[in-house]
Amino acid sequence: MKGLRWAVALGAVVVAIVxxxxxxPHVAWHGIVPNLCLLVVVAAALTVEAPFALVLGFVxxxxxxxxxxxxHVAGRWALALTIAAFLAARVRQDQKPSxxxxxxxxxxxxxxxxxxxxxxxxxxxxxxxxxxxxLEVVLVAVVWDVLLTPFVLPPLMRLFARTSxxxxxx
Amino acid sequence: MGAFGNDxxxxxWTGLDRLESRNRAPRSLLVALVLAxxxxxxxxxxxxxxxxxxxxxxxxxxxxxxxxxxADAAVRPFTAxxxxxxxxxxxxxxxxxxxxxxxxxxxxxxxxxxxxxxxxQYDGLTTAAADLGSALVPAxxxxxxSRQSQSFTVTIDAGSDAxxxxxxxxxxxxxxxxxxxRVTRSTATVLLIVDPDSTVGGRxxxxxxxxxxxxxxxxxxxxxxxxxxxxDSSVPAHDDTVVTWGSSTGPYxxxxxxxxxxxxxxxxxxxxxxxxxKPFVDFSALxxxxxxxxxxxxxxxxxxxxxxxxx
Numbered sequence: 001m002k003g004l005r006w007a008v009a010l011g012a013v014v015v016a017i018v019x020x021x022x023x024x025p026h027v028a029w030h031g032i033v034p035n036l037c038l039l040v041v042v043a044a045a046l047t048v049e050a051p052f053a054l055v056l057g058f059v060x061x062x063x064x065x066x067x068x069x070x071x072h073v074a075g076r077w078a079l080a081l082t083i084a085a086f087l088a089a090r091v092r093q094d095q096k097p098s099x100x101x102x103x104x105x106x107x108x109x110x111x112x113x114x115x116x117x118x119x120x121x122x123x124x125x126x127x128x129x130x131x132x133x134x135l136e137v138v139l140v141a142v143v144w145d146v147l148l149t150p151f152v153l154p155p156l157m158r159l160f161a162r163t164s165x166x167x168x169x170x
Numbered sequence: 171m172g173a174f175g176n177d178x179x180x181x182x183w184t185g186l187d188r189l190e191s192r193n194r195a196p197r198s199l200l201v202a203l204v205l206a207x208x209x210x211x212x213x214x215x216x217x218x219x220x221x222x223x224x225x226x227x228x229x230x231x232x233x234x235x236x237x238x239x240x241a242d243a244a245v246r247p248f249t250a251x252x253x254x255x256x257x258x259x260x261x262x263x264x265x266x267x268x269x270x271x272x273x274x275x276x277x278x279x280x281x282x283x284x285x286x287x288x289x290x291q292y293d294g295l296t297t298a299a300a301d302l303g304s305a306l307v308p309a310x311x312x313x314x315x316s317r318q319s320q321s322f323t324v325t326i327d328a329g330s331d332a333x334x335x336x337x338x339x340x341x342x343x344x345x346x347x348x349x350x351x352r353v354t355r356s357t358a359t360v361l362l363i364v365d366p367d368s369t370v371g372g373r374x375x376x377x378x379x380x381x382x383x384x385x386x387x388x389x390x391x392x393x394x395x396x397x398x399x400x401x402d403s404s405v406p407a408h409d410d411t412v413v414t415w416g417s418s419t420g421p422y423x424x425x426x427x428x429x430x431x432x433x434x435x436x437x438x439x440x441x442x443x444x445x446x447x448k449p450f451v452d453f454s455a456l457x458x459x460x461x462x463x464x465x466x467x468x469x470x471x472x473x474x475x476x477x478x479x480x481x
Contacts (some may be wrong), residue, residue, distance in 0.1 A: 031314070
């Protein structure tokens with residue numbers, strides 16, 4: 001069961017990354033696209049137990065760091081998504097979260113992950129970007145992620161719940 | 171846990187465990203993963219060009235390249251849908267606009283003849299002219315890096331099989347697009363010249379003065395580049411064309427048009443002239459590009475030679 005869950009999670013991450021770089025640039029706003037990878041990680045954090053979600057956050061972030069056309073310092077998304085998964089996993093109680101809780105978690109996780117990524121960029125001086133540009137990126141990214149939540153999160157959470165024997169359905 | 175050890179301590183441990191397994195991850199795992207991320211970052215930063223992450227990047231690229239190419243092929247028919255709804259009036263308007271800009275360009279070309287001649291003479295003097303006989307490998311943009319990732323890079327569907335290698339110049343029919351960073355068998359990652367980390371040696375067409383063109387980090391159609399001239403006594407003219415300065419060893423081939431100068435500032439602090447360059451290429455609608463490869467190199471597709479023939 002554990003192996004199946006990993007297969008499902010990694011498959012979701014791969015599909016998310018490919019859609020993120022190949023499909024969404026056609027509808028992007030100033031180059032800012034929804035972070036589907038983050039949505040997969042949050043769905044896992046809200047559904048299955050926290051250690052799995054944390055490791056998935058790390059793996060998804062690392063894949064996002066390495067898959068073309070990424071060229072930033074590797075490990076930055078891994079750090080951001082691990083922390084986002086940790087925060088999202090803390091929100092979850094042992095029953096199914098309400099719709100409002102899901103949207104709130106996605107918004108918070110998106111804000112934290114994109115900001116963390118931007119902050120590591122500032123620390124490493126990876127690309128020099130203006131604060132106004134960073135704020136625009138963070139806020140638009142949150143709006144994108146929240147907009148896609150109703151379409152992406154429910155099916156993903158059902159998928160994770162089905163492969164997870166630990167899920168305590170009320 | 172064993173049966174030995176302090177009873178009270180044992181109870182506290184199991185109690186904590188139950189609390190943690192309910193709704194939060196163990197701190198140790200978080201710390202381990204954060205440290206792992208920091209390690210990867212450190213490896214990549216300190217390694218520079220030959221970082222140990224580079225082979226992993228290439229391996230992941232080999233896996234994701236075909237997937238991105240396939241996804242783009244699936245998406246492409248739908249991105250053309252808006253064009254079906256263009257009326258005859260729209261097309262007539264477009265023809266008129268194109269005729270106007272064509273006439274304007276023809277005028278510019280006639281005026282630029284003198285500069286072109288000088289550039290050719292200069293190139294003849296340096297042996298760079300031999301490099302101009304390069305061929306173009308056509309490719310499509312299949313994936314675009316997101317602004318959240320803060321790097322302005324795209325994936326194209328031509329890789330080492332097509333004869334593409336690192337540091338090759340990428341152009342489209344408007345001008346300079348960027349350079350190849352790394353390749354996999356079927357794809358290549360291209361750094362666009364609008365990336366803040368990108369620096370291109372540029373030459374002002376009319377005065378032949380050299381400078382450096384850096385990206386401003388914007389993908390919109392009104393994106394601009396910064397040109398800093400080395401010689402602070404020369405003031406670049408408005409509407410002047412900037413071409414690549416180029417070298418036989420560097421990544422950018424000489425004489426590729428970059429853009430036109432729209433504004434000029436003089437920076438007292440750095441004692442140099444700063445000009446804003448509007449690139450010829452529209453980076454928000456990048457699709458078909460060409461990679462400049464040495465003439466006669468092996469490729470898995472038709473290559474456009476310098477004289478316009480297909481091979």
